[in-house]
Amino acid sequence: MKLTAKIASVLSILGLSVALSASVGATTADEKIIERIKPASNVCVEGDDSCGGAVVAAATGGARSGEEVYTTTCAACHAIGVAGAPKFGTSDWTERNAKGIDALLKTAISGINAMPPRGTCMACSDDELKGAIQHMMDSAQ
């Protein structure tokens, strides 16, 4: 009786350790599968904390460049001069440049005539708008 009990306890210890190592093995396999099937990259919407701050910074590289903001938002009107928008790469910007970037930023934020507030880029920081304006000012011919 005593011996059987000993064997049983040895077995249960073995069984436990086998179960433990099996579950460790499974975890590793699961992790490998998750690693293999996860998307190559994540799309993080600015302000969405679920991505983690570090991921957002890595994905976007921080603030967008003036060129990026111009291309994705401002170009819709400023590339061809919709509704009298000063046209990119023309003397339109030579005239506007005379106002100075601070005055231009101010009207870009508030909007002016057919120019909507923030050029419709509500997610743009003031600095990003300023970069986009600078990009257009630099295009003056």
Ligand code: HEC
């Ligand atoms: C829906 C069309 C539209 C979009 C989009 C747009 N603009 Fe404009 N923008 C205009 C128009 C029209 C004017 C001319 C307004 C006027 O002087 O009557 C203008 C003028 C400006 C001016 C000159 C303001 C001044 O004081 O003379 C700046 C600076 C400017 N836009 C910046 C931007 C920036 C930066 C973006 C992108 C973030 C942008 N715009 C997007 C239509 C647009």
